[in-house]
Amino acid sequence: MSGLRQTVRGLLRSLSGMPGRISHREAHERGIQFLTQNLSPTQREQYERHGYFDVIGGETTKRYRIHHGNQMNVEQLDQNGRRTRLLCFMPRGGLPVGDIMLAQKTALELFESDAVRVATGSLAWDPIFENELRVRRQRRR
Secondary structure (H helix, E strand, O other), rough: OOOHHHHHHHHHHHHHHHOOOOHHHHHHHHHHHHHHOOOOHHHHHHHHHHHEEEEEEEOOOOOEEEEEEOOEEEEEEEEOOOOOEEOOOOOOOOHHHHHHHHHHHHHHHHHHHHHHHHHHEEOOOOOHHHHHHHHHHHHOO
């Protein structure tokens, strides 16, 4: 009975032009696509190759690295590209990872001081985060 119900609902949606719900996987794919469309060519290449991209803060010109992920995925870098702080900030709601990363990029470029102020920070030597990054990189390959 539920199979028939779903078929009828799908048919009615297609006839009425109403958008249906999309799967979690499709939402994730769209979020990543939207993110990559809004990266510079250099950032896009960096993200596709390494799973992260660098952003220059709009107020201080400090460099940040945003890793694929949604928590504790933003690093503040020194002049030599070494991590000095880990930052955690994201928009509210259950958004796809790509949307979260784009929001983080935009916040650092346009509202850097506000983003850093609300971020939860951690010292650069955090070994748990280092191991988590290693695992994420292996999964992407």
